[in-house]
Amino acid sequence: MNLSVNLKDVLFLDIETVPQKEKWQQLSKETQALYEKKTRYQRKEEFTAEAFYGRAGIWAEFGKIVCISVGYFITSLERKQFRLTSFYGDDEHAILTDFKALLVSHFAEKSKLLCAHNGKEFDFPFIARRMIVHQIALPEKLNLFGKKPWEVKHLDTLELWKFGDYKQYTSLKLLTSILGIPSPKEDIDGSEVAEVYYREKNMDRIVDYCEKDTLAVAQVLLRFNNQDLLKDSAILRA
Known part of the structure; x- marks a missing residue:
């Protein structure tokens, strides 16, 4: 695969999301009814809406972002480095505002790109929808209205x-495995983030997991271009 992309123009990212409330009983009756209707197809008759609430974090209408991790290349004649940083916590508005500030200040040019695994179906629209919920004006990189593909x-x-081939889904874990990239899924996976957030209240684990996914996406893009993977010594954490 020959991608004519300057790595320094790419902002790699990953997000972690959880249900807006820890427990089903904390939702209003109206929200419960809307969730039941929204998830009817996915649940079929196997689960009640309450039993299915653990998955609410995958929908922007019923979930919220608790971490956005980003990474970008810093290259020179001597070496290639990759810097990771994260926006995280209980204040979703602050997370989104800080992320937007990064986009506006450093990745607003037309040459700049956003990159994520399944980003077009999940990360990018989820961030945009949550910004609208919080009445945050969309940055140009997320405002797709009227744009050609x-x-x-x-x-x-x-x-x-x-x-x-639009018939299949390949997880990041599977892709890193077959490409010989160290697995990012060493501690937790996406299905466990809500429990770590609400019960363990351990943001450090979530941030570490999110940053590893972000790094893995960058490594995948390097392999797609037949370039050497990043070594641990080249990875900088803010």
Whole structure:
């Protein structure tokens, strides 16, 4: 795969989301009814809406972002480095505002790209929807209204791996495994984030998990371009 992309123009990212409330009983009756209707197809008759509430974090209408991790390359003639940083915590508005500030100040140019695994189906629209909920004006990189496909500055490693085959989904864990990239799923996985957030109240674990996914996406893009993987010594954490 020959991607004509300057790595320094790419902002890699990953998000972690949880249900807006810890428990089903904390939702209003109206929200419970709306969730029941929204998830009817996914649940079929196997689960009640209450039993299915643990998955509420995958919908922007019923979930919230607790961490956005980003990474970008810093290259020179001597070496290639990769810097990681995260916006996280209980204040989703602050997370989104800080992330937007980064986009506006450092990744607003037309040459800049956003990259995530399954980003076009999940990360990018989820961030945009939550910004609208919080009445945060969308930055240009997330405002897709009226744009032609080639004007959308988004890269998706899942889409690249499909090569036009829209019948399958390949997880980041599977992709890193077959490409010989160290697995990012060493501690927790996405299904456990809500429990770690609400019960353990351990943001450090969530941030570490999110940053590892962000790094993995960057490593995948390097492998797609037949470039050497990043070594631990080249990874900088803010």
